[in-house]
Amino acid sequence: MPTYNRNFQLTINDVDQIEEALRARGRELCTMRRALSEANPADMESIRVIERDQRAGEELLGRLHDQKIFYRPQGAVYVSG
Numbered sequence: 001m002p003t004y005n006r007n008f009q010l011t012i013n014d015v016d017q018i019e020e021a022l023r024a025r026g027r028e029l030c031t032m033r034r035a036l037s038e039a040n041p042a043d044m045e046s047i048r049v050i051e052r053d054q055r056a057g058e059e060l061l062g063r064l065h066d067q068k069i070f071y072r073p074q075g076a077v078y079v080s081g
Contacts, residue, residue, distance in 0.1 A: 019064060022057050029054045 010018075033050045036043040072078050 015064065019061060022061050026054060026057050026061075029057070 029050050033047060033054070036047050036050075038044070038047065
């Protein structure tokens with residue numbers, strides 16, 4: 001049985017492209033969600049599926065963000081902004 005590849009060789013640009021694709025998908029799902037009505041019972045299952053997909057995408061974006069190491073100079077006092 002095949003196993004998963006646990007070693008990914010992604011560049012910073014690859015990760016940026018993945019994040020942008022996830023954000024675009026989130027915008028698309030948001031537009032679809034706004035087109036549906038909670039008052040219509042036929043739309044409720046679609047709303048649940050869209051919201052589940054939105055949550056999964058946002059959680060993945062969060063995990064990607066948490067794995068980043070942000071630069072902060074160590075030799076001097078850091079002033080942001």
